[in-house]
Amino acid sequence: MAHILVVDDDKDLCTLLKTALERDGHQVSSHQSGAEIDQAACRWADCILLDVMMPGEDGFALCRRIRSIADCPILFLTAKTEEADVLTGLGIGGDDYLTKPFRVAELRARVAAHLRRERRTPHTRLRRGDLDFDLSERMVYHQGVPIRLTRSEYAICEHLAMRPGQIFSKEQLYQAAFGYEGTADVSAVTEHIKNIRAKLRPAGQSPIETVWGVGYKWKNE
Numbered sequence: 001m002a003h004i005l006v007v008d009d010d011k012d013l014c015t016l017l018k019t020a021l022e023r024d025g026h027q028v029s030s031h032q033s034g035a036e037i038d039q040a041a042c043r044w045a046d047c048i049l050l051d052v053m054m055p056g057e058d059g060f061a062l063c064r065r066i067r068s069i070a071d072c073p074i075l076f077l078t079a080k081t082e083e084a085d086v087l088t089g090l091g092i093g094g095d096d097y098l099t100k101p102f103r104v105a106e107l108r109a110r111v112a113a114h115l116r117r118e119r120r121t122p123h124t125r126l127r128r129g130d131l132d133f134d135l136s137e138r139m140v141y142h143q144g145v146p147i148r149l150t151r152s153e154y155a156i157c158e159h160l161a162m163r164p165g166q167i168f169s170k171e172q173l174y175q176a177a178f179g180y181e182g183t184a185d186v187s188a189v190t191e192h193i194k195n196i197r198a199k200l201r202p203a204g205q206s207p208i209e210t211v212w213g214v215g216y217k218w219k220n221e
Contacts, residue, residue, distance in 0.1 A: 002046035002115050006030040006075060007062065009039060009054045017049065020104045021111065034062035038188075042070040044125070044132055044144065047111055052078040052089065067093035071124045073114035077102070128161045129221055131205060142203040152177040153196050156189065159206060160218040163217060169215040 004026045006017050014030040021028045029045075031037060034057030042048060046100045048070055052059035065073055076097040089097055095114060098107055126133040132141040138154050140147045149157060159176035160168065168176075170189040177192065193208060193216060199204065207219050 003044055004028045004046040005042055005048045008051035039069050042066050045070055045072050047072055047114055048074045050076050052076050064092050081123045147199055153192050157193050157196055162220040165220040167211050167215050167217045
């Protein structure tokens with residue numbers, strides 16, 4: 001499941017795209033003007049679909065404004081087919097474009113392709129299930145609400161989440177959290193895991209599994 005942000009002044013098209021993408025299991029938020037888009041609206045978007053020709057702030061201007069906030073693919077929906085317009089969109093941070101009118105099946109395929117690529121190469125964000133990792137802030141969020149982890153707890157959590165299904169010993173997780181120069185004991189890892197689980201439990205999250213006699217792993221989605 002991904003969070004898709006759609007911005008297009010055509011209400012009917014917004015409804016069509018929302019229905020089609022939700023059928024693929026995504027959560028879709030649709031807006032009809034760039035003025036509605038702030039940092040909160042696009043911060044956790046996994047993919048953004050922008051109409052180019054909108055009244056007020058057009059798609060190009062909106063892309064310039066949010067590109068530093070939104071670390072995700074931006075696809076332009078445009079009736080403009082001139083090469084200069086395409087190059088403008090790609091040059092300001094767009095990742096792809098679809099020329100109107102387009103087939104919904106093609107848009108769904110393009111979105112799916114970009115989402116697959118993003119999952120292979122996390123940059124400053126990482127999603128695991130309903131948990132969002134802000135790798136630059138070193139914070140974990142559940143549905144936009146921060147989960148307050150200590151520095152060491154976050155380091156262990158991120159290390160596991162970046163490699164789902166891979167088993168790590170206490171020694172390996174100790175190095176991830178404290179480095180080779182750490183002064184704590186590896187038994188501290190057990191306490192950190194216990195604390196992480198306690199902090200994730202109220203959000204209904206239990207992604208860390210104990211592999212008895214070996215270590216811990218993040219559950220495969």
